[in-house]
Amino acid sequence: MGLASWGGCRLRPDFPRSLLTVLVIALFLALPGAARAQEDPFTDIAATSADVEARGVTALAISGNPRAATVLDALRDGKLYAWKWPRPDPPLYIRTDRGYVDARTGDPVDAPALTNIRKVIVSDAVRAAIEIAEAALDLFAKDVAARRKAAEALFLSSDPSALPLIEKALAGEQDSEVARVLREAHAAALLKSGTGSEADRLAAVRDLAARADLQSRSLLQSLQDQPARVAAAIASAIAGIDHKMELWGLAENVYYGISLGAVLLLAASGLAITFGVMGVINMAHGEMVMTGAYTTFVVQRLIAAFSPALDQFGLLFAVPAAFVVAGALGVLIERTLIRFLYGRPLETLLATWGLSLILQQAVRSAFGPTNQDVTSPAWMSGSIALGGLTLTVNRLWIILFAILVLGALMATLRWGGLGRSIRAVTQNRRMAAAMGIRTPVIDALTFGLGSGIAGMAGVALSQIDNVSPNLGQNYIIDSFIVVVVGGVGNLWGTLVGAILLGVVDKFVEPFAGAVLAKILVLVLLILFIQRRPGGLFPLKGRVAEA
Amino acid sequence: MSSEKFTIDRRKLGLLGAGLAFTASRLDLMPSLIPQANAQTAAPTSGEPIKVGILHSLSGTMAISEAPLKDVMLMLIAQQNAKGGVLGRQLQPVVVDPHSDWPSFADKAKELLSVDKVAAVFGCWTSVSRKSVLPVFEQLNGILLYPVQYEGQECSRNVFYTGAAPNQQAIPAVDYLMDQVNVKRWVLEGTDYVYPRTTNKILEAYLKSKGVTDADLMINYTPFGYSDWQAEVAKIKAFGSAGKKTAVVSTINGDANVPFYKELGNQGIKATDIPVVAFSVGEQELAGIDTKPLVGHLAAWNYFMSGDTQLNKDTVAAFQKSVNDPKRVFNDPMEAHFIGFNMWVKAVEKAGTTDHDAVIDAMIGVSYPNLSGDYSTMMPNHHLSKPVLIGEVQENGQFNVVWQTPGLVVAQPWSPYLPESKNLIGDWLPPMSCGSYDVVAGKCLGTKKA
Numbered sequence: 001m002g003l004a005s006w007g008g009c010r011l012r013p014d015f016p017r018s019l020l021t022v023l024v025i026a027l028f029l030a031l032p033g034a035a036r037a038q039e040d041p042f043t044d045i046a047a048t049s050a051d052v053e054a055r056g057v058t059a060l061a062i063s064g065n066p067r068a069a070t071v072l073d074a075l076r077d078g079k080l081y082a083w084k085w086p087r088p089d090p091p092l093y094i095r096t097d098r099g100y101v102d103a104r105t106g107d108p109v110d111a112p113a114l115t116n117i118r119k120v121i122v123s124d125a126v127r128a129a130i131e132i133a134e135a136a137l138d139l140f141a142k143d144v145a146a147r148r149k150a151a152e153a154l155f156l157s158s159d160p161s162a163l164p165l166i167e168k169a170l171a172g173e174q175d176s177e178v179a180r181v182l183r184e185a186h187a188a189a190l191l192k193s194g195t196g197s198e199a200d201r202l203a204a205v206r207d208l209a210a211r212a213d214l215q216s217r218s219l220l221q222s223l224q225d226q227p228a229r230v231a232a233a234i235a236s237a238i239a240g241i242d243h244k245m246e247l248w249g250l251a252e253n254v255y256y257g258i259s260l261g262a263v264l265l266l267a268a269s270g271l272a273i274t275f276g277v278m279g280v281i282n283m284a285h286g287e288m289v290m291t292g293a294y295t296t297f298v299v300q301r302l303i304a305a306f307s308p309a310l311d312q313f314g315l316l317f318a319v320p321a322a323f324v325v326a327g328a329l330g331v332l333i334e335r336t337l338i339r340f341l342y343g344r345p346l347e348t349l350l351a352t353w354g355l356s357l358i359l360q361q362a363v364r365s366a367f368g369p370t371n372q373d374v375t376s377p378a379w380m381s382g383s384i385a386l387g388g389l390t391l392t393v394n395r396l397w398i399i400l401f402a403i404l405v406l407g408a409l410m411a412t413l414r415w416g417g418l419g420r421s422i423r424a425v426t427q428n429r430r431m432a433a434a435m436g437i438r439t440p441v442i443d444a445l446t447f448g449l450g451s452g453i454a455g456m457a458g459v460a461l462s463q464i465d466n467v468s469p470n471l472g473q474n475y476i477i478d479s480f481i482v483v484v485v486g487g488v489g490n491l492w493g494t495l496v497g498a499i500l501l502g503v504v505d506k507f508v509e510p511f512a513g514a515v516l517a518k519i520l521v522l523v524l525l526i527l528f529i530q531r532r533p534g535g536l537f538p539l540k541g542r543v544a545e546a
Numbered sequence: 547m548s549s550e551k552f553t554i555d556r557r558k559l560g561l562l563g564a565g566l567a568f569t570a571s572r573l574d575l576m577p578s579l580i581p582q583a584n585a586q587t588a589a590p591t592s593g594e595p596i597k598v599g600i601l602h603s604l605s606g607t608m609a610i611s612e613a614p615l616k617d618v619m620l621m622l623i624a625q626q627n628a629k630g631g632v633l634g635r636q637l638q639p640v641v642v643d644p645h646s647d648w649p650s651f652a653d654k655a656k657e658l659l660s661v662d663k664v665a666a667v668f669g670c671w672t673s674v675s676r677k678s679v680l681p682v683f684e685q686l687n688g689i690l691l692y693p694v695q696y697e698g699q700e701c702s703r704n705v706f707y708t709g710a711a712p713n714q715q716a717i718p719a720v721d722y723l724m725d726q727v728n729v730k731r732w733v734l735e736g737t738d739y740v741y742p743r744t745t746n747k748i749l750e751a752y753l754k755s756k757g758v759t760d761a762d763l764m765i766n767y768t769p770f771g772y773s774d775w776q777a778e779v780a781k782i783k784a785f786g787s788a789g790k791k792t793a794v795v796s797t798i799n800g801d802a803n804v805p806f807y808k809e810l811g812n813q814g815i816k817a818t819d820i821p822v823v824a825f826s827v828g829e830q831e832l833a834g835i836d837t838k839p840l841v842g843h844l845a846a847w848n849y850f851m852s853g854d855t856q857l858n859k860d861t862v863a864a865f866q867k868s869v870n871d872p873k874r875v876f877n878d879p880m881e882a883h884f885i886g887f888n889m890w891v892k893a894v895e896k897a898g899t900t901d902h903d904a905v906i907d908a909m910i911g912v913s914y915p916n917l918s919g920d921y922s923t924m925m926p927n928h929h930l931s932k933p934v935l936i937g938e939v940q941e942n943g944q945f946n947v948v949w950q951t952p953g954l955v956v957a958q959p960w961s962p963y964l965p966e967s968k969n970l971i972g973d974w975l976p977p978m979s980c981g982s983y984d985v986v987a988g989k990c991l992g993t994k995k996a
Binding site for chain 2: 049050051078121122123124125127128131214215217218219220221222223245249252253256259260263361364369370371373374375376381382383390392393394395464465466468470473474506509510513514515518
């Protein structure tokens, strides 16, 4: 394509791009890299190699061809077809609802034989190229956020051919934040291009060193054949970033540990009631968690069916629903099974283990063996950058939720009417009965409370794990460990035990690997329990003997 | 698909050609073999049904993957019966449930072979279940058709491996990343059991033979059902910031995958930054999960449900009709059963009997159309020739094929990249008749056919 169609593109009144865009494209066209593309910008777009195809996309985007946007859209939507066999000027087609059109001209053509054409494949690399091409056009948008996003995309692509474009945008940029990102993008592109004076390059290295994140580190490390002084600056910049990353890495590990601890705490809180307070070894505890997760799934389905507007808030309804469903199931289990087994731990263990298998297979029969699709709402996705930390939002919510659940549980036990009765019954059953407390009812309600809390844990776990019949199995061992380490019958102990286990696990993991970390943590546990059989906070006095 | 860059090098093409030529040359030998086999067992005249064993877990943790394979087998058997059965006799499925328990697999296999006297068994999923039934099949001289991609390093006379060997899945996937995506740094991330360990050992040797240094290679293992991926993903992210294109080759087992991809998404790693190519994530695993965090990541298989051949569309439609659920998916191991079952039918018809020895010999050289539009052939090493496809996960849980091998790839059950197996080949045709033949020493390391 030569200058002729340039004229054509400006003359066409329906051409949607603004004059500014044309200027941008003109800037691009002045670049040596784009010179190839002037012949036929469509040459490489249907290449069978993803690499060549991605370059073809960029070439087409910056060629200024009026059909570029349409063809790129068609490509992205999988509607672009190419001639299958080698021939000069291979035709390109776009499939529309009404038949095929020529991709280069937009004119309708007779449908080609299906054996002669192939769909042009869109791989992720090509999609990325399309994204960047579109970002470049957003650099002059009115919206600050859009400009910033475009600048970030250009930084990530660090494409030297974008240099003049970035310089132009930088000259006119008012927003300091966007200007900073643009400077970084400029630095990246400049260093990548291998041009520029030594002073320019040193300044660019400084800009990237100031950004100090993994992307800038990656970029700096990829640079080769730099003058000695620049190379030295790069090396020290990388060392500086590494040092900073190491410090942030420690903080990050603590965060990972706490968030793992919060998950353990949620899973174990219910058990702290049934096992810790009542002394029932409930092997079906994990299945209560699973019940909660499946309740979440059902609630989400119901909401999707009846009021899609509340789609984002399904979890808020799922929490009380899971508490009620799992709690009711707990009461049922206590009344029909566990009350006949009080004081016989071995039989309880076997009976509840059998029960856990029954519940698993029941769910498998009812919902099928496959994982169920529990979606994460938008407000629980993504991450927040805090300095060098990446805090994932779903984990933050789970930490908050764990604290709320534990707080509510403690408040109930301390001040609530049910809590008072529970404490009375566990401390002195016969005295409590003599005072008019109906101990069998309290037993059932206590077990229901513990199960209900396990159900709420299931809502949280549905956000980070698979909702499958095996969900509970993965947490039952950890839950028991947390309760035992913390000290049976002590909620504060459960809190400290969970956080401690989480943090120890995450600090061992980077050195030992996930498999060995698990083993090491268990070995440490055995040693700990041998030293302190009562856990971190053993109950003392008369309560302990009751 | 034509491609400027063939990632199958000449050596492999040569092997492929040699394999095909070999089969072709042996095909005409077959008729002379079969009458001998026939002579031993008289063709059955009674209308008694032929029993076919189905050994897949219908309960327990593996039910998620294995239960659909039972459904596909029941459909195939029903279809064959509607066509008049085999040798004029109806087929009768015998379904047993080893409930995801490895020793049970051996017990149930024994039951199928010695009590029910089935003509063939279609079954197993995990390598450990296959290893546990292997002695049973060898002792009782049964036939097992094993439909799942696996780590290789095995070639039994009594097993037909209709899934992929490592060179039909893992190696082409790595080639794709190396040549098409220009990946220079590699993370081999796997669940801690035999399949990922062996596959990664092969991949490590392969990558090193291509000049990848230890500094550019990271190998991690996590326990089964791992769900707390925060630290692992952070490690991958840091590893990927060394200025070279990085990719993750994932042999992570089914259930741990969703939390893994979720964590990648939440920590802001997109498929364009660090692509993940998985060997255990297929349509079945994607069914019923939130696919948003996976979009754009890759999987390597020999079949994708999205393939647009007519045979594929018909088969999928027939399957969905047979289970009465238009949403059910069809995946690679199911296609393997489709091919394996039809090959077994052809072999029985060719042999004129269900006698195990005769059918085992008759299986070699049988060709049947696979659902991707080519003909797969049962090679003398009891593995299939297969196309290898790389697909990208799409929002609807299906795959968009981005690359495929220019032709079919012949399996190498013994990896040429591992020192202990580099001289071994498997060939169950005479004169070799050996599953592990050392071509340098010139002798058979395993048991020869009796």
